[in-house]
Amino acid sequence: MKVIHARNVNDAVVKGAQLMTEGGLYQDSRAGGTLEYPEPVCTVYERPCERVLFDAVRDANPFFHLMEALWMLAGRRDVAWLSRFNARMATYSDDGVVFNAAYGYRWRQQFELKTASGEAPRDQLGVIVEMLRADPDSRRAVLQIWDAEADLGVDSKDLACNTQAMFKVRGGRLNMTISNRSNDIVWGCYGANAVQFSMLLEYLAARIGVEPGTYRQVSDSYHAYHDTWPKISGIAGRFRGDPYVQGEVSVYPLVADPDHFDEELLRWIANPPDDLSFAQWETEQSRWRNPYFIRVATPVHNSWLAYKRKDREAAGQWLDRCAATDWQRAGREWLQRHS
Structure with a gap:
């Protein structure tokens, strides 16, 4: 496994593009040819809340990224709300009404849980908060995203790419490790995922009462499609300074109360x-x-x-x-x- 240590998403995408340039191999896929790294890649973000990507060629849509992350935290899966910010998202729905693998819905509503108290809540996030408040040393705070009944062998336009998240509190900070089966590094890993999961981490840390810590994303298939790879393939040669590092921008805290x-x-x-x-x-x-x-x-x-x-x-x-x-x-x- 290769490990990319990065300050934030801007640092990570430069290092990730360099890694793919040096070692990516051709691999067919159902959606077209890709460059795929021949082993899993773990991206480690030391400052995950510095989540906004600044690059004109990549042209990440900040409006969509922020709105999608809030929609996820709310546990939604409806197409109508999200597609106002990116009409193309509707093409990933099987029925045009809901998404099969909406992460937020799976975090908060899809699974009926059985807790030690005998309750059957559906909100995994709430259970994780209570677990880590009660026992900060716990290694059992696992957030399930992949649903075998909804994903395994199922013919759907929308299957979960991120499969699981694990949380632990160490040194007064909440660390998070994401498991990902199939990670497009242009749109997913260093685009939407960096926003979605860093906001999840910040939200949970605030509710638990600790600081956000390190975010690790383990990508089993770390790849870029040939038609979109040019958006980041030359980023190392044009990226001339991270606005976060230069003190030109800052993060506004997500949770106050x-x-x-x-x-x-x-x-x-x-x-x-x-x-x-x-x-x-x-x-x-x-x-x-x-x-x-x-x-x-x-x-x-x-x-x-x-x-x-x-x-x-x-x-x-x-x-x-x-x-x-x-x-x-x-x-x-x-x-x-x-x-």
Whole structure:
């Protein structure tokens, strides 16, 4: 197994592209030819909350990445909400209504659990929080994603690529290891996965009452499709400085009030305040115990809606109000490329 040690996603994608250039081999797949590394690869993120990828050629869509991660944390699987930010996602649904392997739904609703207390909750995340609060030394906090009944041998457009996550608290920090059977390093590993799972890690750490620690992603099939590989194949030669390292952007904390986060998340997902005027947005600040929803999620969400209305001025004005300077900068740069 190869191990990539990286500060964050920007560091990881450069090192990952170099590794694939040096050792990737041709491999057929059902979706076309790939370059695949001949053994599993583990990417180790020391600062996983630095999750926003900055590269114009890769052109990651920050609006979609953030909205998808929040949708996952809310335990949703509906196509309609998510496809507003990426219409192509609907093509991965078997019926156009729900996704078969929506990670968040599997985290929070798919499995009926049996706990020592005799309860049968469905929320794996809640059980993991209680386990690690009660016994921080535990090695039993395993989050199941792969569902043999829904995935193994099943003919579906949407099968789980990430199969399991394991959590343990060490030195007052929550560490996470993800197991992945099939990892496209362009769209998945160093795109959506880096956002989805780092936000999961930050959320769980806050609820447990510890700091986020190291995020490790073990990719059994570490690959890039030939048609998208050029998006990152030359990234080492053009990447001229990480905005996080240079102090140009920073991370805004996801969770301020762990006890009310889930309730506010579900409220925000169900009714995102997309019809606010800027003046109304100002008055909304005091209504949220977790400011992330009004100071980060709402500006990013409303900027996207303005962009889709072709109101570029309003899209920029909403981003000006985003308190997370990493998402703000990524959004501005994406809008400039797509104007």
